[in-house]
Amino acid sequence: MDFLLQAFWAPLTETYFQKALIGGCIVAVVAGMVGCLVVLRRMAFLGDALSHAMIAGVAGGYLVMKLLFGLEAHAPGMLLGSLLAAVVTVALIGFVSRISRVKEDTAIGIMYTGIFALGVVLVSIFRHYIHIDLMHFIMGDILGVADTDLWTSAIVAPLVITILILFFRHFQLTTFDPVMAASIGLPVLLLDYVLTTCVSLVVVSAVSMVGVILVVGLLITPAATAYLLSDRLDRMMALAALFGVTSVVGGLYLCVWLDSAGGGAIMLFCTLQFLVVLTVAPRYGLLARWLRLRRLVPQQVVEDVLTTILRQEEATPLSVIRLHxxxxxxxxxxxxxxxxxxxxxxxxxxxRLTEPGQKEAAKILRAHRLWETYLESIGSPQDSLHTTAHQLEHVRADGTVDYLDEKLGNPKLDPHGKQIPPPQKNNNQS
Structure with a gap:
């Protein structure tokens, strides 16, 4: 017991762990909330694009601050450069997808790799002025969080959360029904740019602390986990923020206990958390799906029971039903x-059939006898008409039966001389 208490308490006494915990939780909360809109709008690839394209902005901001002001690794300059790179990336993606036949996902792939490559080239050309560790940029170092990173996140997070709260209804409507949002006068395009700016702010404020991979993971995975548990956007955002925080806390303890990389441990814990929820989620989990499939009654069995009882024209014992x-x-x-x-x-x-059961059974019987008539018209053997029609009678979607009826000239009797039930009129039909 003392060992367990020590294992949980000892890291909390370390300054580096406290900073990582605070910074990671701030990023996780705002990333989870914004990530819900990113996931629902299918913008996950855009978050990845922005995080990769940022290296060009970081390099540009670093270079400008170094050459013009003699400042090295100046956080505000790199933040502005990263934000500018994100805005340019989004603008180029929109421009390419609008003026060409190239789809948006393809445009994202083209632009973000191009701008990422530009950043790498800038870093290599001006390596005497720009001292950026690309591996640190991609993987992050959450256990080495600087005070400037904490302050940047502490400023950006409340700003983004405030925007989400103030424009929650607008974002909700444009996410689920953009056509209706435009019809009632909401500036859909402007709201899209506001959301993209929020995503950019989250990414650029967090990437120096947690790296490209982790910031994308915190945007997508907690939101996807919450999506498995909730059908309401406000609850989904709250759950995503909670799952983001638990991922950071669990991942940090995991990295300390296993002596591993902080970002990788957090993302591993986050992914394992998603897999657990995916398995046990009460409505959309794998177990729930398996139970639904197990309890599912095949429609063909239902229809066979209905026609069996209908053909008996009286109360049908279970033994007779089992026979058919x-x-x-x-x-x-x-x-x-x-x-x-x-x-x-x-x-x-x-x-016995109820009135709704009678109507449903008549539809199936009508389909069966029309199929028998059709099969006879194309020369099928008499002894195979019933068996084949029994298989085809379940194919009744998209007006198939009405098409057969019209093609055969609206026959009244099937090949065995039995009456074909007439088509049923809709209740709203006069």
């Missing part, structure tokens, strides 16, 4: 579900 519908495992569930759906009623003599 041999899927015993799903048959019991089908009968129970059909009774709940008011398609059949159980009595001492057997099962």
């Amino acid at each position: 519908v041999p899927q015993h495992a799903s048959l019991t569930r089908a009968l129970r579900q059909m009774a709940q759906d008011n398609l059949i009623q159980e009595s001492e003599q057997g099962y």
Whole structure:
């Protein structure tokens, strides 16, 4: 017990751990909230693009501050340069996707790799003036957080959260129904740019602290985890912020215990957290999906039961139904579900169709006899008409049966001389 307490308490007494915890949690909260809109709008690739394109802005800001003011590694200059690079990247992506047949995802891939390459070239050409560790830029060093990084995040995070709160309804409407948002006069394009600016601010304020890989991960993975648990945007944002914080806290302890890289440990913990939620989420998890599939009643079994009872023209015992519908495992569930759906009623003599069940069974029987008529018209053997039509009677989507009826000239009898049920009129049809 003392060992466990020591394992959790000892890191908290270290200054580097405290700074990493504070800085990481600030980034995680704002990244998780913004990430919800990024995930819902399918902008995940854009966040990755902005984080990679930032190196050109960092290099440009570093170079300008060094040559003009003699300042090295000046955070505000690099922040402004990174933000400018992000804005230019977004503008170029929009320009290319609008004026050419190239789709937006392709434009993102082209522009961000080009601007990233520009940053790498700038760093290599002006290596005597620019002292940037590219590996540190990509992987980050959350255990070596500087005070300037903390202050930058502490300023950017409240600003972005304030924008999200003030324009929450606007972002919500433009995310789920941009056409309606435009029709009621919301500036959809302007809101898109505001959101992109928020994403850019989050990325540029966090990347020097946590690196390119981790900032993209904190934008996407906690939001995706929350998406598995909530259908409401406000709750999704709260959950994403919570999952981001737990990822930082759990990942930092993991990196201390395993003596590993901080950013990698946080992202590993974040991904494992996503996989756990993906497995156990009550509505959208793998276990819930497996249970739904296990309880699912095949539609073909339901339709076979309906037509079996309809053909008997009286209460049908379970033994007769089992004779015609041999899927015993799903048959019991089908009968129970059909009774709940008011398609059949159980009595001492057997099962009877309700009025809705009669209508549904008539549709299936109509399809069966029309298929038999069609098969006979194309020369199918008489002894195979029923078997083949029994398989085809379940194909009734997109007006298939009505097309058959019209093609055959609206026949009244099937090849066996039995009446084909007429088409049912819609309730709203006069």
